[in-house]
Amino acid sequence: MSPDSPAQQVRPPGPWQPRKRVTVIGAGVAGLVAAYELERLGHSVEILEGHLQVGGRVRTHRFVPGREGPLVELGAMRVPTTHRRTMRYLRKLGLADQLREFTTLFQDDAAYVQTSQGHRRIREASEILVEELRGRLPAGRFEEYDEQTLLFGAWMAVRVNALAPSDFRDSIRRGLDGELMGLVAGIDLTDYVRAPGAGGELIDLRALFADHPGIRAGCRGRLYRFVDDIVNETSSTLMRLSGGMDQLVHRLRERISGPVRCGKEVTGLAVAEHGVQVRTRHGFGSAGRLCDYVLCTIPFSVLRGLELAGLDEEKLAAIHGQRYWAATKVAFHCREAFWERDGITGGASFTGGLSRQTYYPPVEGDPKLGAALLASYTIGQDADRLCRLGRRARLAAVLDEVAAVHPELRRPGMLLGVADQVWGTEPSSLGAAAVRWGKDADSCEAEREMVARPQGRLFFAGEHCSSHPAWIEGAIESAQHAVRLIDGHQQGEAAEGACAAVVEEPA
Ligand SMILES: Cc1cc2nc3c(=O)[nH]c(=O)nc-3n(C[C@H](O)[C@H](O)[C@H](O)COP(=O)(O)OP(=O)(O)OC[C@H]3O[C@@H](n4cnc5c(N)ncnc54)[C@H](O)[C@@H]3O)c2cc1C
The missing domain is CATH 3.50.50.60 (FAD/NAD(P)-binding domain)
Known part of the structure; x- marks a missing residue:
């Protein structure tokens, strides 16, 4: 129906x-x-x-209430176009005109990623990440793979780090190194690898998984749900609702x-x-x-x-x-979208640390009213850790970490306000989402x-x-x-x- x-x-x-x-x-x-x-x-x-209010875990925060100013999604923020039911409701409810592409993690290669050598632009990080993979793989395994498979393994490992909750990271990464790279090794990845600086993801995972359903089907246990979620989460066909998800x-x-x-x-x-x-x-x-x-x-x-x-x-x-996972979001109201001067037009950085993911929502409405930065999005134990800090320490920790990547945040008058949502202790949900990973x-x-x-x-x-x-x-x-x-x-x-x-x- x-x-x-x-x-x-x-x-x-x-x-x-x-x-x-x-x-x-x-x-x-x-x-x-x-x-x-x-x-x-x-x-x-x-x-x-x-x-x-209605909406539950769909919660849009407007930094300048009553005016068309910056807003941030403290709950759901994007819809994969493969989610047919959601897309149909959005259209039926007259919201099709408001649908815009959601630029997600790793899609803007000017954004940053945490590496063993500090933060690097995504387009400049491949070499370091492949070296990190070499350090992790058992002796002799590295040499078994061609360059493209290693690139795939390196960027999948970053995704695991960025997207999986900390209690799953190690086991998923082991499965990735041992199982998933083996499934991909026989595939010619030439069409899925983009040159650095060409824009977009360096490996087009969505196309790769779509063209080779055997990869997903071959994943077992924890890897199964992770690959499913990772395809949705890093897909280039994610949509957002201009004007706020709460319109739904x-x-x-x-x-x-x-x-x-x-x-x-x-x-x-x-x-x-x-x-x-x-x-x-x-x-x-x-x-x-x-x-x-x-x-x-x-x-x-x-x-x-x-x-x-x-x-x-x-x-x-x-x-x-x-079982439920926690999630915590911390957003900053900034005087301007300073990241655009740094060449970042959207998407997200993997800042690591306690903050994990940092998103750059597009500026909508009157730019004089400022811009929203989703400074930190965490799930699972990372979210619990931020929650336990208490609000003052949480906001300070996120500001410290994100300002290390974006020192503009420290400029006088840049930070106009904050909004945060700790879903793990929110009385109406006591968690962000039900968990079936690992099954x-x-x-x-x-x-x-x-x-x-x-x-x-x-x-x-x-x-x-x-x-x-x-x-x-x-x-x-x-x-x-x-x-x-x-x-x-x-x-x-x-x-x-x-x-x-x-x-x-x-x-
Ligand atoms: C941080 C975060 C990010 C997310 N990102 C995305 C995303 O990008 N895309 C996506 O599709 N989904 C996303 N989700 C998931 C999505 O938001 C949820 O799956 C969906 O909104 C859940 O809807 P629901 O009706 O099942 O539950 P809820 O939205 O939680 O609704 C339950 C309702 O019950 C009410 N309630 C609770 N207890 C009582 C009580 N005792 N008496 C009366 N009422 C009560 C609550 O107030 C709430 O309104 C995200 C969720 C979170 C938390």
């Missing part, structure tokens, strides 16, 4: 398919898409959202006619025979009511802290066992099924319930799946009068 599909025409409820009342918990992408699609199918919907969630909200109740934090869920008892916070206490159908999109990291009753043991184990395709699917499995009339959606965790695509996929289940659910005897049954309890 998609906004393009015939299902979007509101289907009049009939005796064969009684209209259902669905309470959706969470107004992130999953909750909003589900509410939108359920209404298209003729069901009635209300949304309970704990935050004062605001457009969805505008199209939902049922109430979207923000500031309604759910504190407990109990599966009952004919519905689900939902408790919400009321001042220092809580109030409960019986809802006919509930779709819960709360991340499991948060859900496991709620009062839960009536769920089976396996489901509770899935809720408690789901093969079958285990990922078995886990997804368990995580998404309904309990009575309690249904589940959210990126964690999908085959694309950590992406908007996953949130949409899971919502569409849950909508199909709810729509097809037989109300049976419990249906009688259930649609109107909402029992308010005293606080």
Whole structure:
């Protein structure tokens, strides 16, 4: 089901398919898409959202509120064009004109990369990186590979360093040196290697992986998900939304006619025979009511802290066992896009240290209002480390590290403001994204099924319930799946009068 599909025409409820009342918990992408699609199918919907705003992990920060000035994405920032569901929604919601190419890590070869000899421009770093690879490979292995395969191995290792969380880096790098280079060794890479200074990535990984699906298929265990993510993450067909990613969630909200109740934090869920008892916070206490159908999109990291009753043991184990990664972003509001004078037109540097990735978002709106620099984007343990520093020390550490690459940041009046988001401790998500790395395709699917499995009339959606965790695509996929289940659910005897049954309890 998609906004393009015939299902979007509101289907009049009939005796064969009684209209259902669905309470959706969470107004992130999953909750909003589900509410939108359920209404298209003729069901009635209300949304309970704990935050004062909709959007969840889609969060756009505007440094100059109310004016067309610099903005930074503190949550999701790019969409691979291969994410068909997301692209379709963006088009359907009238946002196609706002889509622009997202220049990502290593795409602008004037940006910097951390090497064993300090920071180097990407276009000047290959030799050093190949030498680093020589130091890592077991004796005799280096000589087995031709120059192009070594270049591939060297730049893949940088990607592992830049993109993988620290607890995965060593094992992925071992797999890369031992397994992935072997898979690539027989391929003529001439067409995929670009000359330094020609612009763009030095190795066109997206084209390489697209032309040779056997590479991805041959990857096992931890390498499997990494290669999948790396292809998405460094693909040259990533898009961003000019004007902010939050337009996606605001457009969805505008199209939902049922109430979207923000500031309604759910504190407990109990599966009952004919519905689900939902408790919400009321001042220092809580109030409960019986809802006919509930779709819960709360991340499991948060859900496991709620009062839960009536769920089976396996489901509770899935809720408690789901792993999440942290992510931290630190952004600077700068007087001007000083990096452009340094020849950097976009993309990102791998600054290393605690800061890891530094992105140069395009200047939009009035340049007199300044420019945004996403100084640091970290995930996993790197994000935890930054989080533990505390805000003042975190901002100082990022400024120190990024100013070592860009001393312009120290010029008086250059730094106008900061914005940061620590997703690991953000109460509404307690993490950035569900993790399935380190598992093969079958285990990922078995886990997804368990995580998404309904309990009575309690249904589940959210990126964690999908085959694309950590992406908007996953949130949409899971919502569409849950909508199909709810729509097809037989109300049976419990249906009688259930649609109107909402029992308010005293606080
Ligand atoms: C730093 C970062 C970068 C990312 N980058 C990208 C990217 O570039 N591209 C991409 O496609 N994806 C990206 N993602 C992932 C993407 O943002 C998520 O997969 C997607 O937004 C998740 O949507 P969701 O609806 O599943 O969850 P959420 O957006 O988390 O929605 C859940 C909602 O439930 C609410 N809630 C929580 N607890 C309660 C409660 N007790 N009561 C009521 N409401 C509650 C929350 O406030 C929230 O609004 C990124 C995520 C992060 C954090």
